[in-house]
Amino acid sequence: LEAKEEFRHKTLATDVMRPRRGDPLLSVLTESGMTVEEVERLITDTTYSGFPVVISQQSPRLVGFVLRRDLVISLGEKNARRNQEGVVSMSPILFTECDPPMSPSAPPAVKLHSILDLSPFTVTVHTPMEIVVDIFRKLGLRQCLVIQNGRLLGIITKKDILKHMAQMANRDPDSILFN
Numbered sequence: 001l002e003a004k005e006e007f008r009h010k011t012l013a014t015d016v017m018r019p020r021r022g023d024p025l026l027s028v029l030t031e032s033g034m035t036v037e038e039v040e041r042l043i044t045d046t047t048y049s050g051f052p053v054v055i056s057q058q059s060p061r062l063v064g065f066v067l068r069r070d071l072v073i074s075l076g077e078k079n080a081r082r083n084q085e086g087v088v089s090m091s092p093i094l095f096t097e098c099d100p101p102m103s104p105s106a107p108p109a110v111k112l113h114s115i116l117d118l119s120p121f122t123v124t125v126h127t128p129m130e131i132v133v134d135i136f137r138k139l140g141l142r143q144c145l146v147i148q149n150g151r152l153l154g155i156i157t158k159k160d161i162l163k164h165m166a167q168m169a170n171r172d173p174d175s176i177l178f179n
């Protein structure tokens with residue numbers, strides 16, 4: 001991000017975050033309750049670089065963030081652990097640290113706690129973009145998650161910010177301060 005570009009007006013995180021109205025919903029994973037098949041489908045049906053992990057679809061409280069790259073490696077056919085442990089399409093995927101009770105006849109679970117980033121950067125919908133941009137620069141972030149009242153609402157990537165800046169520059173040159 002260019003250090004000289006600043007948001008002067010009060011653009012808020014909610015103005016830049018995705019999904020926008022009319023977009024498909026945020027693609028999330030749940031910390032338990034999903035199968036290998038479901039996660040593989042999410043990987044093939046989307047191109048996102050990462051997925052927030054939430055407690056459940058009904059309770060979109062953020063647990064962490066997982067990179068697509070790490071999921072692909074962990075679930076890949078070449079993954080030795082996966083092959084050895086008899087994992088099948090219906091095997092549950094667990095991002096939790098402890099295993100929930102499961103029946104002995106259930107297929108073995110794939111434990112992915114180790115690839116979960118447990119403290120992804122978060123802001124609220126009301127956080128001014130000026131601050132968000134500053135944090136992206138200082139921490140070298142690629143994305144951050146947007147929360148309202150403890151509920152995960154959206155995501156902002158570095159490209160989303162750059163696109164927003166370009167749009168603002170086109171629409172209203174005075175809205176971006178070059179110093």
Ligand code: ADP
Pocket residue numbers: 017018019025026027028047048049050051052155156157158159160
């Ligand atoms: P980039 O913005 O660098 O292209 P991504 O491919 O991850 O990165 O994201 C593409 C677009 O989709 C961005 O606008 C981003 O805000 C949005 N996005 C990223 N991850 C998700 C997700 N899990 N669910 C829904 N939208 C997402």
